[in-house]
Amino acid sequence: MKVKLAKSFGFCFGVKRAIKIAQKGQDGVTLGELIHNQKEIDRLKQGYGVRLAKSIDEICKGDHVIVRTHGIPKDELKKLEDMEVEISDATCPYVTKPQKIVEQVSAEGYQVVIFGDIAHPEVKSVMSYSHTQAWVVKDLEELKQYKIPKKTALVSQTTKQTKQFYELAQYLLTHSYETRVFNTICNATFQNQDSAKELAKEVDIMIVVGGLTSSNTKQLFEIAKRHCADSYLIEDENGLELQWFEGKKICGITAGASTPDWIIQKVKQKIQEI
Amino acid sequence: MKVKLAKSFGFCFGVKRAIKIAQKGQDGVTLGELIHNQKEIDRLKQGYGVRLAKSIDEICKGDHVIVRTHGIPKDELKKLEDMEVEISDATCPYVTKPQKIVEQVSAEGYQVVIFGDIAHPEVKSVMSYSHTQAWVVKDLEELKQYKIPKKTALVSQTTKQTKQFYELAQYLLTHSYETRVFNTICNATFQNQDSAKELAKEVDIMIVVGGLTSSNTKQLFEIAKRHCADSYLIEDENGLELQWFEGKKICGITAGASTPDWIIQKVKQKIQEI
Secondary structure: OEEEEOOOOOOOHHHHHHHHHHHHOOOOEEEOOOOOOHHHHHHHHHHHOOEEEOOHHHOOOOOEEEEOOOOOOHHHHHHHHHOOOEEEEOOOHHHHHHHHHHHHHHHOOOEEEEEOOOOOHHHHHHHOOOOOOOEEEOOHHHHOOOOOOOEEEEEEOOOOOHHHHHHHHHHHHOOOOEEEEEOOOOOHHHHHHHHHHHHHHHOOEEEEEOOOOOHHHHHHHHHHHHHOOOEEEEOOHHHOOHHHHOOOOEEEEEEOOOOOHHHHHHHHHHHHOO | OEEEEOOOOOOOHHHHHHHHHHHHOOOOEEEOOOOOOHHHHHHHHHHHOOEEEOOHHHOOOOOEEEEOOOOOOHHHHHHHHHOOOEEEEOOOHHHHHHHHHHHHHHHOOOEEEEEOOOOOHHHHHHHOOOOOOOEEEOOHHHHOOOOOOOEEEEEEOOOOOHHHHHHHHHHHHOOOOEEEEEOOOOOHHHHHHHHHHHHHHHOOEEEEEOOOOOHHHHHHHHHHHHHOOOEEEEOOHHHOOHHHHOOOOEEEEEEOOOOOHHHHHHHHHHHHOO
């Protein structure tokens, strides 16, 4: 069976980068979960001795600490820097960017507004860089509770929807004298979806690899089905069924944002052997 | 007859300030028309010897030069500064603001976008402060002709409508990584309109003073008529007719943005004497 991978699928740039960093030094310790994927965390533990510290108290002198993709609060990074530990920063560059923006614009007197979920580690890390109290809002209704000052600056959690982000921007600029809008949304998820759609149109059968409970994987599966009737969702290569491929010539593969590449590769190999 | 003036009417803050400056020093010379009102320019000439220079070539050593409310291009100001002349800057502070913004953000690498009329002296002065070529757009269609770069900054001609300004802002922020929006619109015109509406509701007769061809005066007259059936538009006190006031107790007065206060005062006095 001929196999074609989607142009964009699976782990995003930041997650791939973090895993590379974690694999480089043996026996590292991540402060918080490196990425949001248990299977991959287990693999890093078994293969590379990477352990998980749930708080900074579990970090010891001499440790090789890996900062998670979502970043950590500024004061925790400061604490680590004051300890005798080696630090590898696996913070996604798309998260480092809003951290720096927030640090700069808050120093320049702008009220920082972060579009995001206050409980998310990424938002916690970004807001910690503000010199003044940042506002974290999950929607327009929350923003409307605030009295908008003369100078405001808006950033977003990387995984938020652009449509809502623009709504917040519009509200701010109609209520501020000066508004700075930084579109810090990362479109990796949308790229995966666009690529799945394109690929589904040109193949006989589509295989979507990902957790059955993963929201973004389900979204990919829905998109694939819409453009290729013979689409199937599997967790790993063990989910494949031979009869699906009868009479088919070309098979497309895509994968959710939380699906490690090694699982995708096993699926690809098994299909090629059909 | 009892008379009540609108809360906001006639000349705006910037025009009033410019006239005060022109009256301070005798025999000044304005580079371009100080304000857009011929009667007032004539009055300043007759009463204070203020003459008009159409270009910088008409300025002589030792002159007292008054910079017009709309501002002048940066290189002309520089030329004046290099000449042995005394300079009084009557540029409206609401115009100085966008000049400074454009100067700063263009130096910081933002593409400057000015919402305005490229032929207007205010826009010519503001755009001259940009270190890089500013884009002047009169509407969204014009903005769409450009390839939007990563960093943009938007300012407005002070007399533009906010609704269109927000449309441009929205377009920029959906096409840039970072957008800086400076709402440099001055709401003096809208304040005159709001005040005319409020006053018209509570009086028996409304007198609108202003040039018969003045667009904003006509707008004021339309608004007054809508809320007070007995509304009249006059150029000066000679336009008043006694029979309008029969059976009326309270008269409201408003005036267009280009109507000098001394004309309004004459109108007020004549009505009070009825």
